[in-house]
Amino acid sequence: MATILDGKALSKDLKIALADKVKESGLSPKLAVVFDPKNDGSRLYVGMKQRAAAKVGIATEDIAVADDVTTEAVLKIVADLNADPSVTGILVQAPLPEAVNDQQVFSAIAPEKDVDGLGAFNQGMLFGDQPGEYAVAATPQGVMTMLKHYDIDPYGKKAVVVGRSQLFGRPMAALLNNANATVTLAHRYTPREMLLDSLKDADIVVVGVGIANFITGDQIKDGAVLVDVGMNVVDGKTTGDIEFVSAEKKASFITPVPGGVGPMTIATLLENTFAAALNQEKNQ
Numbered sequence: 361m362a363t364i365l366d367g368k369a370l371s372k373d374l375k376i377a378l379a380d381k382v383k384e385s386g387l388s389p390k391l392a393v394v395f396d397p398k399n400d401g402s403r404l405y406v407g408m409k410q411r412a413a414a415k416v417g418i419a420t421e422d423i424a425v426a427d428d429v430t431t432e433a434v435l436k437i438v439a440d441l442n443a444d445p446s447v448t449g450i451l452v453q454a455p456l457p458e459a460v461n462d463q464q465v466f467s468a469i470a471p472e473k474d475v476d477g478l479g480a481f482n483q484g485m486l487f488g489d490q491p492g493e494y495a496v497a498a499t500p501q502g503v504m505t506m507l508k509h510y511d512i513d514p515y516g517k518k519a520v521v522v523g524r525s526q527l528f529g530r531p532m533a534a535l536l537n538n539a540n541a542t543v544t545l546a547h548r549y550t551p552r553e554m555l556l557d558s559l560k561d562a563d564i565v566v567v568g569v570g571i572a573n574f575i576t577g578d579q580i581k582d583g584a585v586l587v588d589v590g591m592n593v594v595d596g597k598t599t600g601d602i603e604f605v606s607a608e609k610k611a612s613f614i615t616p617v618p619g620g621v622g623p624m625t626i627a628t629l630l631e632n633t634f635a636a637a638l639n640q641e642k643n644q
């Protein structure tokens with residue numbers, strides 16, 4: 361039976377510690393959130409992020425964009441937020457409406473305010489293994505925090521990341537690579553046999569594709585560490601990409617969904633937002 365990687369409990373502890381740090385700092389961090397209010401997921405997650413921010417003493421400002429918004433209009437919003445000294449962090453919740461080039465918008469965020477780490481500069485620093493003060497995407501960074509908390513060191517391990525989005529898979533592979541794992545990055549065009557072959561001897565498997573029960577217990581090595589980033593709704597219930605019941609019998613550690621990676625994403629975003637405010641104060 362696997363040990364549960366309890367992201368919910370860990371994120372609570374992180375948020376309690378963070379609330380103290382925010383208070384002690386005397387700073388007033390403010391996170392601006394640009395999002396599409398017509399997108400159900402965005403409304404849900406933005407609401408969760410805002411409530412969590414309020415609890416640790418981070419103010420938020422909502423900027424809902426219209427259906428027919430253009431990339432240029434969003435770039436203008438971001439430029440104004442970059443120039444506003446009261447805003448210490450900017451989050452552009454993906455996806456924005458169809459016509460908007462999300463990547464161009466992420467990359468327009470001033471690197472020191474890019475608390476979601478999705479802009480070209482921050483990603484480049486991560487890729488060069490020198491993120492330093494520049495935030496890294498909250499989901500993969502939260503996964504690393506969780507592994508560290510449970511003393512799981514990727515050094516010398518074989519890691520398989522399934523899914524290669526800007527938000528999750530690419531930065532996840534970079535972080536594991538920076539931590540000296542040997543990383544396979546699988547995606548839609550990875551032949552099934554090739555994927556199954558890499559899973560067979562993987563020490564750490566991190567999956568985020570958005571397909572319920574995509575990975576099953578019979579596909580993984582005994583004692584593997586399994587991290588499930590996927591969020592799917594099946595029969596009204598939130599479930600991940602890993603078939604939990606069969607996988608937990610073989611894994612050494614496994615994240616539940618809900619209660620695993622999701623809460624860590626939110627806690628990490630808040631940590632990144634506070635760190636950005638501190639750095640802006642220091643660099644003034």
Ligand SMILES: NC(=O)C1=CN([C@@H]2O[C@H](COP(=O)(O)OP(=O)(O)OC[C@H]3O[C@@H](n4cnc5c(N)ncnc54)[C@H](OP(=O)(O)O)[C@@H]3O)[C@@H](O)[C@H]2O)C=CC1
Binds near residue numbers: 570
């Ligand atoms: N818990 C959390 O904090 C978060 C959860 N999520 C969840 O994680 C999942 C992925 O999100 P996100 O990365 O944003 O989604 P995207 O849709 O941007 O990316 C999905 C990725 O999965 C890959 N993929 C799709 N089908 C297959 C397949 N059959 N075999 C292998 N790879 C496949 C795609 O490959 P290709 O690139 O080739 O198209 C792509 O790289 C979703 O369920 C989302 O809700 C996302 C972010 C945060």
Ligand SMILES: Nc1nc(=O)c2c([nH]1)NC[C@@H]1CN(c3ccc(C(=O)N[C@@H](CCC(=O)O)C(=O)O)cc3)C=[N+]21
Binds near residue numbers: 478
């Ligand atoms: N720029 C940007 N940054 C993001 O980080 C980002 C984004 N865009 N777009 C969408 C995805 C999705 N995402 C989640 C955050 C928290 C939970 C979360 O807290 N989930 C809870 C449960 C939620 C439920 O039950 O529905 C859990 O897993 O326990 C999930 C998903 C961040 N995303």
